[in-house]
């Protein structure tokens with residue numbers, strides 16, 4: 410079974426890409442000037458959300474499109490300085 414810690418590993422890599430930019434997709438999204446970077450990430454989230462809706466309706470590529478959406482949401486959290494643990498705590502609070 411895949412390990413849920415992969416989410417944390419990806420999150421940690423994104424923090425590294427933010428703090429020590431290299432020539433890569435995520436660094437280049439995060440290193441633009443402040444407003445532009447956020448707008449670009451939000452634009453990707455909008456696109457990926459639409460792709461999830463289409464994938465679900467068509468019963469096609471829902472796993473891939475959902476992964477893209479979750480990934481770009483993680484990127485937004487990293488960019489905004491929100492820790493993964495804050496999200497996990499929120500899930501825990503809601504879980505009955």
Ligand SMILES: N=c1c2ncn([C@@H]3O[C@H](COP(=O)(O)OP(=O)(O)OP(=O)(O)O)[C@@H](O)[C@H]3O)c2ncn1[C@@H]1O[C@H](COP(=O)(O)O)[C@@H](O)[C@H]1O
Nearest residue numbers: 418419422423426432433434435436437453456476477480
């Ligand atoms: N999980 C991902 C991941 N998922 C998707 N993508 C990239 O996100 C980009 C946009 O995805 P899209 O679905 O929009 O694809 P597209 O190529 O624009 O094409 P369309 O489907 O829109 O036509 C693509 O370049 C994908 O490669 C990712 N890029 C990186 N990661 C993770 O992020 C880490 C850091 O990545 P780098 O910055 O590349 O080192 C990696 O180690 C991975 O763990």
